[in-house]
Amino acid sequence: MATPADQRIIELLDKWLSSLDLHLKYSSLDDDTYWKMQPWVEHQRPSRWIIDLARQKTLALRKEVQKRIDSQDAGFSDALELMTFLANLVGSQHIERFIPLADTQSERWVAKAAAKMTPAAAEETREMPAPAAADSATQPTATMDMLRPEKPGTAATATREMPRFTAVPAATAKSPVTTEQVTRVERKAARTPPKATSRGSARADAPPPVSGEMSEQIIADAARLMQWGRKWYELAELISRMADRPPLPDVRRVLKDQKSAIEKLAGR
DSSP: OOOHHHHHHHHHHHHHHHHHHHHHHHTTSOHHHHHHHSOOOSOOOOOHHHHHHHHHHHHHHHHHHHHHHHTTOTHHHHHHHHHHHHHHHTSOOOOSOSOOOOOGGGOOOOTTHHHHOOOGGGSOOOOOOOOOOOOTTTSOOHHHHHHOTTOTTOHHHHTOOOOOOOOOOTTTOOOOOOOHHHHHHHHHHHHSOOOOSSHHHHHHHSOOOOOHHHHHHHHHHHHHHHHTTOOHHHHHHHHHTSTTOOOHHHHHHHHHHTHHHHHHHTTO
8 A cells, every 4th residue: 555655756756757748848949939938947958868868767766666665665755755855955066957847737828839849749758779789898888989089979979068158249248257156147147038018918927926835835944954054045945956846036035035934933
């Protein structure tokens, strides 16, 4: 019989699979259309092969969870939940290279997007190539192939993506800044669509407010993290990376509005 932890893990993996199916559809869109499809958090757009790999690993993990449920292993899902919590709390490295969660309910209508998207069901996830059995002394390895400069199109070069930069007029171009913080701000400004000028349009594009239940969850998370020694400026980033939490701007807004209540609850 499935435990509550088993049910939560299965629901989370199903949510991830649904999100990856949407990303497969979005992979055929151009950059401008892609950034309008969902209220994305800050990230680098994932490549198609990364999405395929993530989907394969998610299916494999779901199969293993179901196998443990059938064998009545009650501790496996608890261990997965604990690992997920620790990965968000301790292992998070504040990077943008991840696949953000996409939801069909938050999907935005964009003109001509449906004609460009490839149905996820029409394309099966590609399997990773299996190595052919051969003599290890004579058969070149994958690493040797990747290091050969005379072979174009190998795995070392086929998956590398060069960053896309917004064209800047020569008269206003400034000397490049190499700090990571400035680079993120410039990239986010380049991909953010212009805000509507009318009040009606502004209300339509505004993100939905955070529910009261989610606000209480964010307050509890923040108080717990402060009790564990985390600094105030770290809380928003850590909480937004947890499962089923709102995007970073919404978390920051709740923390700002409820700062006194959080500090009181944390015993500060």
